[in-house]
Amino acid sequence: MFAYVVRRVLAxxxxxxxxxxxxxxxxRLTPGDPAIMIAGDIATEADIAAIRAxxxxxxxxxxQFATWMWGLLRGDLGISIFSNLPVSRLIGQRxxxxxxxxxxxxxxxxxxxxxxxxxxxWKAGTWIDTAVMSFAVLGFSVPVFxxxxxxxxxxxxxxxxxxxxxxxxxxEGFVPFLRNIILPSVALGVIxxxxxxxxxxxxxxDVLAQDYIxxxxxxxxxxxxxLLGHALKNASVPIVTxxxxxxALLISGAIVTExxxxxxxxxxxxxxxxxxxxxxxxxxxxxxxSGVYVLINLLVDLSYMFLDPRIRY
Amino acid sequence: MASTAIELTRPLARPEGGLRRTxxxxxxILIGGSILLLMVLVAIFAPLLGTxxxxxxxxxxxxxxxxxxxxxxxxxxxxxxxxxxxxGARISLVVGLGAALLATFGGLxxxxxxxxxxxxxxxxxxxMDGLMSxxxxxxxxxxxxxxxxxxxxxxxxIAIVELPRVTRLVRGVVLSLREQPFVEAAxxxxxxxxxxxxxxxxxxxxxxxxxxxxxxxxxAMITExxxxxxxxxxxxxxxxxxxxxxxxxxxxxVAWYIVLFPAVFLSLTVLAVxxxxxxxxxxxxxxxxxxx
Numbered sequence: 001m002f003a004y005v006v007r008r009v010l011a012x013x014x015x016x017x018x019x020x021x022x023x024x025x026x027x028r029l030t031p032g033d034p035a036i037m038i039a040g041d042i043a044t045e046a047d048i049a050a051i052r053a054x055x056x057x058x059x060x061x062x063x064q065f066a067t068w069m070w071g072l073l074r075g076d077l078g079i080s081i082f083s084n085l086p087v088s089r090l091i092g093q094r095x096x097x098x099x100x101x102x103x104x105x106x107x108x109x110x111x112x113x114x115x116x117x118x119x120x121x122w123k124a125g126t127w128i129d130t131a132v133m134s135f136a137v138l139g140f141s142v143p144v145f146x147x148x149x150x151x152x153x154x155x156x157x158x159x160x161x162x163x164x165x166x167x168x169x170x171x172e173g174f175v176p177f178l179r180n181i182i183l184p185s186v187a188l189g190v191i192x193x194x195x196x197x198x199x200x201x202x203x204x205x206d207v208l209a210q211d212y213i214x215x216x217x218x219x220x221x222x223x224x225x226x227l228l229g230h231a232l233k234n235a236s237v238p239i240v241t242x243x244x245x246x247x248a249l250l251i252s253g254a255i256v257t258e259x260x261x262x263x264x265x266x267x268x269x270x271x272x273x274x275x276x277x278x279x280x281x282x283x284x285x286x287x288x289x290s291g292v293y294v295l296i297n298l299l300v301d302l303s304y305m306f307l308d309p310r311i312r313y
Numbered sequence: 314m315a316s317t318a319i320e321l322t323r324p325l326a327r328p329e330g331g332l333r334r335t336x337x338x339x340x341x342i343l344i345g346g347s348i349l350l351l352m353v354l355v356a357i358f359a360p361l362l363g364t365x366x367x368x369x370x371x372x373x374x375x376x377x378x379x380x381x382x383x384x385x386x387x388x389x390x391x392x393x394x395x396x397x398x399x400x401g402a403r404i405s406l407v408v409g410l411g412a413a414l415l416a417t418f419g420g421l422x423x424x425x426x427x428x429x430x431x432x433x434x435x436x437x438x439x440x441m442d443g444l445m446s447x448x449x450x451x452x453x454x455x456x457x458x459x460x461x462x463x464x465x466x467x468x469x470x471i472a473i474v475e476l477p478r479v480t481r482l483v484r485g486v487v488l489s490l491r492e493q494p495f496v497e498a499a500x501x502x503x504x505x506x507x508x509x510x511x512x513x514x515x516x517x518x519x520x521x522x523x524x525x526x527x528x529x530x531x532x533a534m535i536t537e538x539x540x541x542x543x544x545x546x547x548x549x550x551x552x553x554x555x556x557x558x559x560x561x562x563x564x565x566x567v568a569w570y571i572v573l574f575p576a577v578f579l580s581l582t583v584l585a586v587x588x589x590x591x592x593x594x595x596x597x598x599x600x601x602x603x604x605x
Contacts, residue, residue, distance in 0.1 A: 018443025026455060137591065141584035143535045145542055145558065146576040153569055164566065252450035256539050260562070270451070271543045274458050286455050290447045297446075 001305065008301055012294050019290045023283045024068050028061065038081065038277045051081060055280070077284035082276045087284035090269060097167045097265035101257065102250045104181050105189035110243060113193035114232075117200020117239075121208060122227055124201075132197055139194025144253040148187040148260035155183060165262040184261040188253045192246050199242040203235040210234075236307045244300030251289045339596050345588030352582050356402040364396035367552045379570055388557075388571050389564055397552040398574045404541075404553035405534050405582060408468055412533035415472035416479050417526045421518060423476070424483020425510055428491065438484070441477040449474050449532070450539055457545040467546050471533045482525050486518050520597040527590030531583050538579055554579045 035052040056064050077087035120132035156164040162183055168176040208231055216226045258267030273281030336343045370390045379386040386394050427434040456470035490496055499509050540546030541555025554575035561571035
C-alpha cells in the first residue's frame with residue numbers, strides 16, 4: 001500500500017512538469033514578439049524593452065527555462081508587470097474569497113446532488129427521476145453567469161432578500177459572510193451538482209440491479225439501510241471520482257462568478273490580468289489552479305483504498 | 314446452397330419506417346434538433362428579421378425598455394438589442410461548430426496515431442494529461458491572452474482546450490478494436506496499416522465521435538460566451554451573446570433586460586445541442602441509454 005501511495009504521488013510529477021513546460025513555452029513560442037503583444041498598441045520602444053527585461057526575454061532560451069523552473073521550485077511565480085508585486089503575494093491576498101466561494105459551492109452541490117441521484121435511481125422511471133434528470137440537463141446548459149444574473153434579479157433586485165454583490169470576509173461575521181456568499185455559491189454549484197447527480201444516479205442504478213441488493217431487501221432490511229448502507233457505499237468510488245474531476249468546473253466557473261458578483265478573489269485577479277495583459281499573473285493562475293486540481297485528484301485516487309476494501313495495491 | 318450464399322451477402326433488413334421510428338423513440342433528438350435548426354435559421358436570416366445595423370449608435374434613445382418599436386429594448390448606446398441578439402447567434406454557432414469540427418478532426422487524427430504507434434502514444438498522452446489538468450476556461454484564457462481577439466483565434470483556442478478529451482476517446486476505441494478478431498484477421502490476411510485504419514477502425518469511431526462532437530459544441534458555446542464576457546473573446550465590434558452581457562453588466566440593476574435576452578438565447582441553444590447529443594447517444598449506444 002505504501003508503495004502504491006509513493007508511486008501515485010510520483011506520477012503527478014510528470015503531469016505538473018508538462019503544465020510547467022507548457023506555461024513556459026506558451027509565452028516564448030507564440031508567433032510574434034510576446035513583449036510587443038503584452039505591451040499593447042500604444043507602447044513605446046522603451047516600454048517594450050522594459051517588459052522584455054522584466055520577463056527575461058532577452059536571455060537565451062535554455063537559461064530562461066532554467067531560471068523559470070528554479071523559481072517555480074522555490075514557489076516564485078514571477079513579478080506582475082502592472083503592479084510590480086510578486087505574483088505569489090498577489091495570490092495570497094486574493095485567496096480567501098475564492099476558497100470560500102468554491103468550498104461553499106462544493107459543500108452545497110455534493111450535499112444536494114448525491115441525495116438527488118440516489119432518490120432518482122431508487123424511483124427510476126417516476127416523475128422524481130424525470131425531474132432530477134431534467135435538472136441535470138438544464139444545469140449543464142445554463143452558463144454560470146446567466147444563472148448568476150437570474151439569481152441576482154430574483155433574490156436581490158425583486159425580493160430584496162440578499163445583497164446584489166460583493167464579499168464580506170468571514171472574520172467580519174458569519175451571517176454577513178453567508179448572505180454574500182450564498183447566491184454566487186448556488187450559481188457556481190449548479191453545473192457541478194448536475195454532473196454529480198447524473199453520475200450518482202447512473203452508478204446507483206447499476207448497483208441496485210445487483211443480486212446482493214435483492215438479498216438485502218429479501219431479508220427485510222429497511223429501505224434506507226439498503227440504499228445507504230449497501231448501495232451507496234458500493235457506488236462511492238465513481239461518485240468520489242467525479243467529485244474530484246468536477247473540481248475543474250468549479251475552478252473555471254469561479255473566474256466568471258467572481259466577475260458577476262464582484263468578489264475580489266483569484267478570478268478577478270485573472271480577469272484583471274487579461275485586461276491589463278499582465279501575463280505573469282495568468283501564468284501563475286494556470287500553475288496554481290492546475291496544481292490544486294492535480295493534488296485533489298491525487299487525494300481522490302488515494303481515498304479509493306478506504307472506500308473500497310477490495311482495492312489493495 | 315446458392316440461395317444461402319445470396320441470403321448471407323444480402324444487406325441486413327432495415328427496420329420499417331426508420332426515421333419516424335427513431336424520432337419517436339428519441340424525442341430529445343427532435344426537440345433539440347428543432348431548436349437548433351431555428352437558431353441556425355435566425356442566424357442566417359438575421360438581416361431579414363426586422364433588424365437594423367447592430368452597431369448603429371443612437372444616444373437619443375438610450376436604455377429604452379422592450380416595447381413595440383424596439384422588441385428587446387435598446388442598450389446604453391441606443392443600439393437595438395433585438396438586432397444585436399440575433400446577430401450574436403452567428404458568433405455562438407460559428408464558434409460552437411468550428412471548435413467542434415476542429416477538435417473532432419484533430420482528436421481523430423491524434424487518437425488514431427496514438428492508438429497505433431506506441432512510442433508516440435507514451436509522449437503524446439503525457440502532454441494530453443498535462444493539458445487536461447488545466448481547467449478549461451483558464452487554458453482558453455491563457456491562449457487568448459497571447460493572441461489578438463478574433464473569432465478565428467477563439468475557435469482555435471477552444472479547439473485546443475477540447476482536443477485532449479477527443480483524443481482520449483478515439484485512442485480508447487482504437488485500443489479496444491485493434492485486439493478484436495476482425496482486425497487481427499485483416500492484418501493476418503495482409504491488409505496494410507493504412508487500409509486497416511480506414512476500412513476497419515475509422516468507421517467504428519464515427520458514432521462516439523458524433524456524440525462527443527455535440528458535447529464539444531455545447532461546451533465551446535459556453536466557453537466562447539465566458540471568454541467574451543470577461544473580455545478575452547470576440548472583439549467588441551462584433552456583437553456576441555457574451556460581450557452584450559459583459560457591456561450591460563454594470564447597468565444590470567436598472568436595465569436587466571439587455572442581459573436577459575442574450576442569456577435566454579444562449580441557454581436555449583446550449584440546451585438544444587445537449588438534448589441532441591443525449592438523443593444521439595441513446596440512439597447509437599442503447600446499452601448506455603438506460604443508465605445516463
